[in-house]
Amino acid sequence: MHLVLASGSIWRKELLSWLNLPFQVIVSDFDETSITSNDPEELVASLAVAKAQVVTEAIRHQSHPETKRLHPELEGKHYEPTLVIGADTVIVVSREDGSLQILGKPKDEQEARFMLTALRAKTHQVYTGVAIVNVETGEKVVEVDRSLVTFGNFSDQELSLYLQTKEYVDKAGSYQILGHARRFLDNLEGSLTGVVGLPLQKTANLLETMGLIIPVNVREVVLAKTGFPD
Incomplete structure (x- = not known):
């Protein structure tokens, strides 16, 4: 069984x-x-399903001129049978009036500063969706992970130093919890890997549902890699 990750995320x-x-x-x-x-x-x-479906269709139609233009890496390759993994993450934080605000990826440093200021000294929710599509049959499975993350009351200077790292680029909520933003973390309830962008235990369970055998103990691997159980 061939496995494809439909994401350019280094962390995923x-x-x-x-x-x-x-x-x-x-x-x-x-x-x-x-x-x-x-x-x-x-x-x-x-979004997770849509991302996986786009790559699924590209694999199915490798010979199409537009597919060749957009995905030259598919040229001359065969992908049967194949599972495609798609994922998406958003951050949800409460506004002062009690309403909820969904934070995606920042457009620029100014928006990243706004997002991180909104998350400072608060608990926010992190939602990550994972979808797996079977290219041959069209069968798909989807799971959503929800975790709670609490940031400490970091200073404006600490925030400015973090923004200088550019780690916020292309990150939901403008941070990567296993990167420089780990210093902001006060508490985490749920899946660390879900917060990073791919809830590994849920992903492994979905892959097993689709017929793959996972050769590792996910909890032990995550604990060894990060110091956190998943």
């Missing part, structure tokens, strides 16, 4: 490698702004 690639399964990365070119929802669970599930 790293996390998936912890399962000790061979896989290939084919980046999905799906426009994330084309799907909107006020329900974060529905949003990440829909």
Whole structure:
């Protein structure tokens, strides 16, 4: 069974490698702004499916000229049978009036500063959706992980120093919890890998549902790699 990760995220690639399964990365070119929802669970599930489906269709139609242009890495390769993994993450934080705000990826440093200021000294929710599509049969399975993350009351100077690292680029909520932003972490309830962008235990369970055998103990691997159980 061939495995494809439909994401350009370095961290998702790293996390998936912890399962000790061979896989290939084919980046999905799906426009994330084309799907909107006020329900974060529905949003990440829909986006994860859409990302996986775009790559699934590219694999199915490798000979199409447009596919060759967008995905030259598919040229001359055969992918049967194949499972495609898609994932998406959003952050949800409470506004002062009690309403919920969904945070995706920042457009620039100014928006990243706004997002991280909104998360400072608060508990926020992290939703990550994972979808797996069987290229041959069209069968798909989807799971959504929800975790709670609490940031400490970091200073404006600490925030400015963090922004200088540019780690916020292309990160939901403008941070990567296993990177420099780990210093902001006060408490975590749920899946660390879900917060990073690919809930590994849920992903492993879905892959097993689709017929793959996972050769590692996910909890032990995550604990050894991060110091956190997953």
